[in-house]
Amino acid sequence: MRSTDSIIRRAEKHCESRGTRLTKKRKYVLTGLIESDKALSAYELIDVCKEKYHEDIPAMSVYRILEFLESEHLVHKLSTASKYASCANIVDDKDRCYSQFLICRSCSKVKEIGLKPSMMAELQATVQAASFKLVNPQLEMNCLCKDCV
16 A cells, blocks of 8 residues: 555656646645545535644635545545545556446445446446436445444
8 A cells, every 4th residue: 555645656656647736725625535544525624624733724714625636636626525535546557437436324435446448338328228318427336344244
């Protein structure tokens, strides 16, 4: 497993290659998500920044930072929980087209896994056969982690 510092360096390089910057406050928020095994809300991230970095970041700023990180594909917004999780692709060299999130319904631990393109194609076909259009291929599944089973 890579260290948080190496993941942040990789995220910085990613941003540089896209002509953007990972500012100090953006790093704080991203680090908070990387170091958490749970998805976090903007307000939980405000608390992390206060406790760990002694930095008061207003809620509006945290939401803008999260928008930026999401647009850079460094974090994912989990719709079912209205929380955010760091992207596994920051540390994973292979490209994943589709993310599936396993969310423990007991302790809220989150794990991102890749969904095979063939599985997504089958799901897409099923959705179309039902006369619907898939708008967001991100899947979120309620589970129990090994610690809560």
